[in-house]
Amino acid sequence: MKGAPDQQWNVPAGENSQHEGGFRADLAVTTERGGPTYGEMIEQVRLFMDKVRYASPTPALADEVIEDLKKLNAKLDTMLVDEWTSPSGTRIDLPSRGNITLPPYEIRDGGPDGVDATVTFRPFHLGGNGVAHGGHVAIAFDDLGGMAAALKLGGVARTGYLTVNYRSLTPLQKPLALRTWVERFEGRKYFVRGTLHDGDRLCAEMDALFIALKPGQA
Numbered sequence: 001m002k003g004a005p006d007q008q009w010n011v012p013a014g015e016n017s018q019h020e021g022g023f024r025a026d027l028a029v030t031t032e033r034g035g036p037t038y039g040e041m042i043e044q045v046r047l048f049m050d051k052v053r054y055a056s057p058t059p060a061l062a063d064e065v066i067e068d069l070k071k072l073n074a075k076l077d078t079m080l081v082d083e084w085t086s087p088s089g090t091r092i093d094l095p096s097r098g099n100i101t102l103p104p105y106e107i108r109d110g111g112p113d114g115v116d117a118t119v120t121f122r123p124f125h126l127g128g129n130g131v132a133h134g135g136h137v138a139i140a141f142d143d144l145g146g147m148a149a150a151l152k153l154g155g156v157a158r159t160g161y162l163t164v165n166y167r168s169l170t171p172l173q174k175p176l177a178l179r180t181w182v183e184r185f186e187g188r189k190y191f192v193r194g195t196l197h198d199g200d201r202l203c204a205e206m207d208a209l210f211i212a213l214k215p216g217q218a
């Protein structure tokens with residue numbers, strides 16, 4: 001249950017870093033890391049997770065899949081980099097910046113007035129009875145709420161609190177409108193609201209506090 005033996009998953013900013021230490025506020029975004037088919041690689045992983053969520057393999061097939069996955073993990077072990085230079089999370093041309101851990105979303109419009117995105121929860125985001133798990137809805141709000149705060153303040157913020165009101169069921173496999181905006185701010189405190197709609201139907205609302213990080217703060 002680990003990567004290459006000498007892999008350091010998180011590399012702190014050092015003397016030669018272009019950053020100030022702590023959280024690297026000037027995180028370099030890119031459209032090139034991982035190459036032109038990186039997005040398709042991420043998509044295939046998501047598809048695999050969809051299938052894992054719904055598959056009931058025979059013991060023999062489970063063993064076969066384990067062997068195949070070990071081979072794939074060994075391939076990626078030869079290419080591991082730190083979080084600041086990984087394509088996952090910095091590829092702004094891909095859904096959710098290519099971040100495999102997030103529900104895939106696309107930004108329709110974003111700026112100091114807020115973020116307007118389309119999010120599609122995948123089959124693997126299943127909670128129960130065919131609809132999305134509430135935790136995945138909260139993750140989408142957290143990331144896009146953080147983005148609204150970041151675009152307003154021109155820096156990075158961390159979540160202080162985040163409340164989700166689940167108003168109606170959130171469907172899977174359907175483009176949904178997710179909007180976030182800074183309602184007001186006081187010093188470093190950014191009060192962010194959000195809504196998630198399926199057409200005209202309100203699925204969920206967010207009320208959150210994001211706190212701007214000070215220079216060098218983690």
Ligand SMILES: CCCCC/C=C\C/C=C\C/C=C\C/C=C\CCCC(=O)SCCNC(=O)CCNC(=O)[C@H](O)C(C)(C)COP(=O)(O)OP(=O)(O)OC[C@H]1O[C@@H](n2cnc3c(N)ncnc32)[C@H](O)[C@@H]1OP(=O)(O)O
Pocket residue numbers: 027089142143144145146147150156157158159160161187188189209211213214217
């Ligand atoms: C983070 C990933 C970013 C990825 C970047 C990628 C690309 C960048 C591009 C754009 C950005 C795009 C998307 C954004 C992505 C992700 C967003 C997700 C963010 C997260 O998912 S992040 C993880 C969860 N998050 C934490 O892990 C925080 C743990 N925590 C702390 O690290 C500290 O807590 C900290 C630093 C927050 C504050 O600490 P501190 O010492 O600097 O400041 P202090 O405590 O003085 O608070 C200042 C004033 O906020 C009030 N205050 C504080 N907390 C409050 C609370 N909970 N309720 C009510 N008021 C609260 C105080 O009462 C005071 O208020 P007042 O000034 O009025 O007295």
